[in-house]
Amino acid sequence: RDSVASRGLGDVYKRQDFKESGIEAHSIMILRQGKVAFETWADPYSPDMPHAMYSVSKSFTSAAVGFAVSEGLITLDTRLIDIFPECRKDEPDANLEMLSVHHLLSMQSGKSVSVFTDKGKNQWIKDFFDAPWKFKPGDSWEYISENQYMLCALLTRVTGMSVIEYLTPRLFEPLGIDIPFWEHDTDGIEAGGWGLFLKTEDLAKFTLCYQQKGMFNGEQIIPRDWVHKSQKVQADNSMINKTPDSQSGYGYCFWRCAGLNGYRADGMFSQFGIVAKDYDACFILTAGEIDEQKTRDCIWRHFPKCLIEPDSEPTPEEKPALAALDDDLPEMQRSLLEDWVHGKMMKFPKNMVLATAGFPVSMLPIPVVYMSGDRAGGITDVVFEFFEDTCTMSWSEGDEHNKIVCGMDGKPRRSPMTLAGMPFTANATAAWTSQNELTLHVRPIEAVCQRIIKFVFDDDEVTYYPSSKQPITSLAEYLKKDVDVFFPPFAPVQKLGTIAFEQAHRVIDVAHKGKFVEEEKED
Helix, strand or coil, rough: CCCCHHHHHHHHHCCCCCCCCCCCCCEEEEECCCCCCCCEEECCCCCHHHHHHHHHHHHHHHHHHHHHHHHCCCCCCEEEHHCHHHHCCCCCCHHHHHHHHHHHCCCCCEECCCCCHHHHHCCCCHHHCCEEECCCCCCCCCCHHHHHHHHHHHHHHHCCCHHHHHHHHHHHHHHHCCCCHHHHHHCCCCCCCCCCEHHHHHHHHHHHHHHCCCEEEEECCHHHHHHHHCCCCCCCCCCCCCCHHHHHCEEECEEEEECCEEEEEEEEEEEHHHHHHCCCEEEEEECCCHHHHHHHHHHHHHHHCCEEEEEEECCCCCCCCCCCCCCCCCCCCHHHHHHHHHCEEEEEEHHHHHHHHCCCCCCCCCCCHHHHHCCCCCCCCEEEEECCCEEEEEECCCEEEEEEEEEECCCCCEEEEEEEEEEEEEEEEEEEEEEEEEEEEECCCCCEEEEEEEEEEECCEEEEEEEHHHHHHHHHHHHHHHHHHHHHCCCHHHHHHHHHCHHHHHHCCEEEEEEECCCCCCC
């Protein structure tokens, strides 16, 4: 018998919610009493495709720490400096001597690592130890993703293996999760606080395991005591954050929820694995909405109210499915320029402003490629080839070269591509929007945003105009509300930071001018 009311689910889509609120939901899964009660995906997202998890990754790092604690490799009181004694400074540092695993897990380390730190320099451990102290460990709370990177670095050192390798027999295999991709530095240490890619069902299994106090298929997988500690409030974040579900307490890489008696794994752009403790239920969402509280408010309007008790009759309505995303360009008249453009290479010089700022334009919209040790960005060496119903685009970014197929008949085509060292699947269409303007819509399915690029041809010159969905303007508008997170707490600096966010699109979404060149032939 169903344990979800169809009418309640219909409200999510038919009234004021996901679609009409402008929330781009990619997948939803509801579990009740240990079973899947409802699931749906928005094309091109699908059950078999991994999805960027962003900070949901932190909860998996926490699980890895829990295993290490249960196996006696570390304790919550283990001091970071005891694992990395070579990072002691010449001058005594009382804060560093007390910084523990507990502080890192609960975001109470006191280290203030800038989000603008250049990950491409591959000195992530040094950057953490060199970062200034904002407060003494344990005295306050600040959401710093590098805390979880340092936990991964610590685990790698004490176990002698990567966190993926460590978790495989302990978590992934028991839960039936294929070994996932996890972004890492060039030494192979997982990012910890971000960078994990999972299928919706994988996140559902992980969330269900926590909801069942670490049990899965009748076996204790995650230590029961660790599950309790992880979801319990370990730090008071009520004075730091500005939205209800971000003020209700922080555990060991899990957030307590204001909307119900429960907790969640939570990632940027609204990736959620929510445990509803009073209802024997879990709510799983992958999405592309930067305003996470808006998404959570939508969820609370209907969950857990959409759940029904076992002795109730489900409503007879057909359960709604997520509609396909409005990604694809329609079939349009072809251009007379195709024969002239076909096979010719276009070079675009490096935009020094963007390169210096660390935000060169990539086929992957921000922020995926900028928190990586192997950064992408700097599109050049572009070549188009045209065929009956498709065209191909090849291009270079850094030391990576890709070639994707774009449908020109209104139907997207899928192609593998690798950027920032990460595997993606491009879902792409292209169309001539005028005789000299070729527009591409490219969505890396494992990510959350769509890249839109318009190429304008004028004799031997070509200009491309990048944009994205969600647009840079909406991302910047949201992020500027937390300008104090990104810039030092001095009024003049934060004022400049606010202006920077407001003007970000004028810097990032700028025209890039290039020229056709003779392709260099190999000897």
